[in-house]
Amino acid sequence: MRIRLNGREKETKAATVLDLLKEHALAPDRVVVEKNKAIVPRTTFGDAQLRNGDSIEIVGMIGGG
Amino acid sequence: MGLSIGRYEFSSRLFVGTGKYETFELMQKALVASGTDCVTVAIRRVNLENPKENLINFLDLKKYKLLPNTAGCFTVEDAVRVARLAREACATDIIKLEVIGDQKTLMPDTAGTIEATRILVREGFTVLAYTNDDVVAAKRLEEAGAAAVMPLAAPIGSGQGILNPANIRLILEQAKVPVIVDAGVGTASDVAIAFELGADGVLLNTAIAKAKSPVKMAKAMKLAAEAGRLAFEAGRMPKQRYATASSPEENHIE
Numbered sequence: 001m002r003i004r005l006n007g008r009e010k011e012t013k014a015a016t017v018l019d020l021l022k023e024h025a026l027a028p029d030r031v032v033v034e035k036n037k038a039i040v041p042r043t044t045f046g047d048a049q050l051r052n053g054d055s056i057e058i059v060g061m062i063g064g065g
Numbered sequence: 066m067g068l069s070i071g072r073y074e075f076s077s078r079l080f081v082g083t084g085k086y087e088t089f090e091l092m093q094k095a096l097v098a099s100g101t102d103c104v105t106v107a108i109r110r111v112n113l114e115n116p117k118e119n120l121i122n123f124l125d126l127k128k129y130k131l132l133p134n135t136a137g138c139f140t141v142e143d144a145v146r147v148a149r150l151a152r153e154a155c156a157t158d159i160i161k162l163e164v165i166g167d168q169k170t171l172m173p174d175t176a177g178t179i180e181a182t183r184i185l186v187r188e189g190f191t192v193l194a195y196t197n198d199d200v201v202a203a204k205r206l207e208e209a210g211a212a213a214v215m216p217l218a219a220p221i222g223s224g225q226g227i228l229n230p231a232n233i234r235l236i237l238e239q240a241k242v243p244v245i246v247d248a249g250v251g252t253a254s255d256v257a258i259a260f261e262l263g264a265d266g267v268l269l270n271t272a273i274a275k276a277k278s279p280v281k282m283a284k285a286m287k288l289a290a291e292a293g294r295l296a297f298e299a300g301r302m303p304k305q306r307y308a309t310a311s312s313p314e315e316n317h318i319e
Binding site: 007032042063 | 084086092108109113119121150151153154221248268270
């Protein structure tokens, strides 16, 4: 399936948001996920299904002032 | 020395940014030297190639409160979206709201900031609003529900110091919420002046991160904050046009 991940077209086998995080070795407690501009609550990562064409943003905190 | 903003309490009046350090280790040392208990962070896309290089692995969250910002947002919609992401990412509803109006100067879009403040306050955020050194903008932000106003000393990252102390003083005289001087501080004396004017806090980043020795500068900022605040509390003598002798005028030898 093809999704848009952090602005780039990407092929993925992940069925859920949690799978997608695992695919990229990301700890679920350290990131926030937006699916089609709606925040996915952390407790529902495992239930949040991915569909072809979804736009996913994975964000976290970085240094800033 | 403590400060309250909304329901948040801070032991230090210095807020320190986490951007632009050469290394995370240097940042950690500088934060310790500054004595701060609140650090600002930005929200961005995760680096999918190198997920280990994550700021959160270098911040002791038992020691520091997080103050996420909406830096880099040029519209109300973007700022609100980033604030919501920040609330999830940092598990806090405090936000340093920036709606920027101009790429080159990074000057705030005051109208946009007021509008975004209204929206975020309605959603339960504790909004610290980055704003121009304009007393009317500060009043409007307060009316919109901002828990603190953050007038700039000078453009972000410019290190020019407090360009218009008279404007900062006007804001301080009228504000009913804490006033944090934010952005443009260059060195320790700028921090001291902000506190001598009566600022409730100062937020800075580049002045420490881009000093030749960030750790020494962080310590200097800590001391300047203490000195400036003490001088404010002590109440300075009035300025006079002419000299008054400090030593007794009588019983001079002839």
